[in-house]
Amino acid sequence: MNITSFNPPVRTLMGPGPSDVHPRVTGAMARPCIGHLDPAFVGMMDEVKTMLQYAFQTKNQLTIPVSAPGSAGMEATFQNLLEHGDKAIVCQNGVFGGRMKEVVERCGAIAVMVEDDWGKPVDPQKVEEAFKANPDAKLLAFVHAETSTGARSDAQTLSKIAHDNDALVLIDAVTSLGGSELKVDEWEIDAIYSGSQKCLSCTPGISPVSFSQRAIDVITSRKTKVQSWFLDTNLVMGYWGPNAKRAYHHTAPVNSLYALHESLVMLQDEGLENSWARHTNNHLALRAGIEAMGLSFIVDEEYRLPQLNSVTIPDGIDEAAVRSILLNEFNLEIGAGLGALAGKVWRIGLMGHSSRAENILLCLGALDVVLTDMGAGINSGAALPAAQATMK
Amino acid sequence: MNITSFNPPVRTLMGPGPSDVHPRVTGAMARPCIGHLDPAFVGMMDEVKTMLQYAFQTKNQLTIPVSAPGSAGMEATFQNLLEHGDKAIVCQNGVFGGRMKEVVERCGAIAVMVEDDWGKPVDPQKVEEAFKANPDAKLLAFVHAETSTGARSDAQTLSKIAHDNDALVLIDAVTSLGGSELKVDEWEIDAIYSGSQKCLSCTPGISPVSFSQRAIDVITSRKTKVQSWFLDTNLVMGYWGPNAKRAYHHTAPVNSLYALHESLVMLQDEGLENSWARHTNNHLALRAGIEAMGLSFIVDEEYRLPQLNSVTIPDGIDEAAVRSILLNEFNLEIGAGLGALAGKVWRIGLMGHSSRAENILLCLGALDVVLTDMGAGINSGAALPAAQATMK
Numbered sequence: 197m198n199i200t201s202f203n204p205p206v207r208t209l210m211g212p213g214p215s216d217v218h219p220r221v222t223g224a225m226a227r228p229c230i231g232h233l234d235p236a237f238v239g240m241m242d243e244v245k246t247m248l249q250y251a252f253q254t255k256n257q258l259t260i261p262v263s264a265p266g267s268a269g270m271e272a273t274f275q276n277l278l279e280h281g282d283k284a285i286v287c288q289n290g291v292f293g294g295r296m297k298e299v300v301e302r303c304g305a306i307a308v309m310v311e312d313d314w315g316k317p318v319d320p321q322k323v324e325e326a327f328k329a330n331p332d333a334k335l336l337a338f339v340h341a342e343t344s345t346g347a348r349s350d351a352q353t354l355s356k357i358a359h360d361n362d363a364l365v366l367i368d369a370v371t372s373l374g375g376s377e378l379k380v381d382e383w384e385i386d387a388i389y390s391g392s393q394k395c396l397s398c399t400p401g402i403s404p405v406s407f408s409q410r411a412i413d414v415i416t417s418r419k420t421k422v423q424s425w426f427l428d429t430n431l432v433m434g435y436w437g438p439n440a441k442r443a444y445h446h447t448a449p450v451n452s453l454y455a456l457h458e459s460l461v462m463l464q465d466e467g468l469e470n471s472w473a474r475h476t477n478n479h480l481a482l483r484a485g486i487e488a489m490g491l492s493f494i495v496d497e498e499y500r501l502p503q504l505n506s507v508t509i510p511d512g513i514d515e516a517a518v519r520s521i522l523l524n525e526f527n528l529e530i531g532a533g534l535g536a537l538a539g540k541v542w543r544i545g546l547m548g549h550s551s552r553a554e555n556i557l558l559c560l561g562a563l564d565v566v567l568t569d570m571g572a573g574i575n576s577g578a579a580l581p582a583a584q585a586t587m588k
Numbered sequence: 589m590n591i592t593s594f595n596p597p598v599r600t601l602m603g604p605g606p607s608d609v610h611p612r613v614t615g616a617m618a619r620p621c622i623g624h625l626d627p628a629f630v631g632m633m634d635e636v637k638t639m640l641q642y643a644f645q646t647k648n649q650l651t652i653p654v655s656a657p658g659s660a661g662m663e664a665t666f667q668n669l670l671e672h673g674d675k676a677i678v679c680q681n682g683v684f685g686g687r688m689k690e691v692v693e694r695c696g697a698i699a700v701m702v703e704d705d706w707g708k709p710v711d712p713q714k715v716e717e718a719f720k721a722n723p724d725a726k727l728l729a730f731v732h733a734e735t736s737t738g739a740r741s742d743a744q745t746l747s748k749i750a751h752d753n754d755a756l757v758l759i760d761a762v763t764s765l766g767g768s769e770l771k772v773d774e775w776e777i778d779a780i781y782s783g784s785q786k787c788l789s790c791t792p793g794i795s796p797v798s799f800s801q802r803a804i805d806v807i808t809s810r811k812t813k814v815q816s817w818f819l820d821t822n823l824v825m826g827y828w829g830p831n832a833k834r835a836y837h838h839t840a841p842v843n844s845l846y847a848l849h850e851s852l853v854m855l856q857d858e859g860l861e862n863s864w865a866r867h868t869n870n871h872l873a874l875r876a877g878i879e880a881m882g883l884s885f886i887v888d889e890e891y892r893l894p895q896l897n898s899v900t901i902p903d904g905i906d907e908a909a910v911r912s913i914l915l916n917e918f919n920l921e922i923g924a925g926l927g928a929l930a931g932k933v934w935r936i937g938l939m940g941h942s943s944r945a946e947n948i949l950l951c952l953g954a955l956d957v958v959l960t961d962m963g964a965g966i967n968s969g970a971a972l973p974a975a976q977a978t979m980k
Contacts, residue, residue, distance in 0.1 A: 302814070401841025
């Protein structure tokens, strides 16, 4: 065995995440490790909480980064709120609603599914009906921004339906946080989880979560213990919570939190609304180029996410071969379709630091030359001028 | 809100972990992020697995890093192996055996406790008796190297007792991996978890685990699903497993795995046995100085861990004040006692990159001046020459 240091290629990341990480963020990650109970670290934790409150637009005291990827954040929210035998209404319009179902059932709870087509938003009417049929449902769960399709659901309307039915609202904001309008307090979201590696443009591995007071009341009055010790909010609060003694629970991922801190400073400096606007504007430029090329989007404009673009594949084209050429010749990563959309779309991410004019030109230009070379029948040469016109 | 970049102080980390991280490791962490399904990343994953097999001294195919801290690694091993109603014999001789009990019970399983005094190893005789009283126990769990006390238990002997009773063996090697003799295959360990931030000297946040074929057979023939989707080895194997398609499960913490890779390259280059010997030799130097000063160790020499030294506090001395002075004046972190040993010991870590001659001199010298200044009645000036004599 003679393994040497790993030097990754330098890619442009325009898939469904991780997105491009700004050198300021990787630079922060490389700072010297200190103890997770060091007073200096504890001070940084407070700043991370404050900046996460800003990003989520909430005053929730329990707004913290879970020390693991978004999937663990998903489990943290469900496992803390659900007990055996509880009923949850779970909306599925893509991969991640299906994962929610898995997680609910592994909590020993019952998942009542509300199904919508992939690429469509969650239908509030169906959710109303599900509550009528299940007035005992404890919570409503849905994905705000479906990473597998690029569709945005109306979180505020869905939240109101849940509260009208005395249920909690739990949402997946992995792909929306920092990239699209998201207002936890105004929309009265009770539990929310996200990921560090999408529109926050941090490295993957951390999941910001937030719980409302209503959710905390449910957690602190549970009859049974949370099934995960690691994710038990009652315990985590001793380290991260308001007025906590910062008592040892688990060893925090120190350097990953440096990175999250730096990415949140960058978001603060840009301004949240400015970040949302940048994601929208860059989507419009990409859209102009994609449509000029003759390709189209599978999600209707009304609920299309600017940061995750599911784009059709020209007939007869081997989509995996295209991605492979983009990666090998141009160091450009775009995403494959997932689940029901595998082989049917490319997913082009314009998230966080990836949402930049130069990335749009690279992506459109590379797609143009590769598809033209493959004889895909696109309008060669039309994409870049169209995109540029939109940028002006 | 006007939060600026976080620049941590530069500390010397001689607590119970995280330990000092070599600049090669933080440097690796700062390399450009790439996709978790990128062919280049997949190649690096294979190298990480190979080097973890070396560190664990195992041929186990399922030897992988869990994408979360050691506490999650603990849950990954228990949750995959235990089902509702199963019985586990859990040994407790410090904090972490108690955490194991929590985790077992949250799996809906029964924990039969074998108790030993804090600072003592697990008593094999008591384990024999526990199996006699509980012949239906499915597994035996214990901590190989108790981070809360610094005591090493005899993993090989305990493992044989479990197998003689047709039970699986699950061990916590958070503090032993890389620092003390540990031979997963020779000792026939079925499930083991560790942490990145102790003797591997990587940043915190990753938990290497390994499962034997016997354990995998148990996992793949479960009657019920693993209660955590995130930690379900049946699913994780699709991404990390042998002959896996590297299918998406969760987004791997890319940059943290760069760091782990680099720390494992450094371990490979040093040689595992050389690393064990370095930890032993540096412990002997620290011991000479501590004893020359007039302080002592709470763990008997026979089963004392070289990498985690629980040292007595002079009568009448405010131990927290000492730690505070060490941190503020010398940027030196040593650990407090935990649980039953809170206020009774300091825990001085000599783990991984922290286990160096210069750190020993700093720690002894700083303790000497601070305790002398406080009138603690130590043999001032005796520690450094004693340590230096041992190093020669």
